[in-house]
Amino acid sequence: MKTLGKALMLLALSSAIPAAYAQTTTDPTAFAGGADVQAQTRAMLAEMKPDQGFMWRPLVRDGARVAAIEIWKKPGRPAVHPAEAEYAIVLEGTGTLISGGTLADPTTRNPGLVDGSRIEGGTPRTLGPGDVILVPAGVPHWFGITGERLVLLGIKLPGAK
Structure with a gap:
């Protein structure tokens, strides 16, 4: 021994x-230290094309559960993830979250994503570093960018089956 x-x-x-x-x-x-998060964010920013509005890359993963760095330089389309809750922590930048309400003109892109043209009746919130967000499965949400970029640690959690 x-x-x-x-x-x-x-x-x-x-x-x-x-x-x-x-x-x-x-x-x-699964573990990623602060230096890992910063290094991945820097690498992603270096890889993004000038006109690219969004990049997503897993940081740690356990099967269907994943925590990823999300970099938003342009707003995307409002979305719903029917079977996944989404947690996010704002790492850097500023923006707006609109969540709740009803997704207008919904289009199913794949089983995990429905997007639309806008959110009707949602609640707007100003976002900045350190803010924590929880969007339950099935809730419309949209991220607007008010500065150069919005960097999130996004965590997708599958709903109960």
């Missing part, structure tokens, strides 16, 4: 992984 413990400690030290983590090899946790 002492030999196994020493081997795990050596492995942990040699690979820069904390010893406590090396001993917990069944940990299913």
Whole structure:
């Protein structure tokens, strides 16, 4: 047992992984540190074309559950995700969220996305860094951009089946 413990400690030290983590090899946790979030955001901004209004890229994932960086430079179409709740945290930039109400002229793009021309009767909210948003499954929502961009950590959670 002492030999196994020493081997795990050596492995942990040699690979820069904390010893406590090396001993917990069944940990299913997906993790991205602040530096990872910033690096991915910088890489995405560098890849975006000048006329590109939106980019989405997963940061951590567990099957259907995903947390992704979303960069909005132009507003998209109002949308509904029928079977997914959407949490978002504003990382940088400013914008507007309109949510609730009724989606006008709905078009089903795929089973997970219905978009429309506008939201009628929604509630507008001003967005800035640190704001936290929860849009339940089936609720229309739209993001407007008031500055250069709006960067979100968007988290999609599938609804109960």
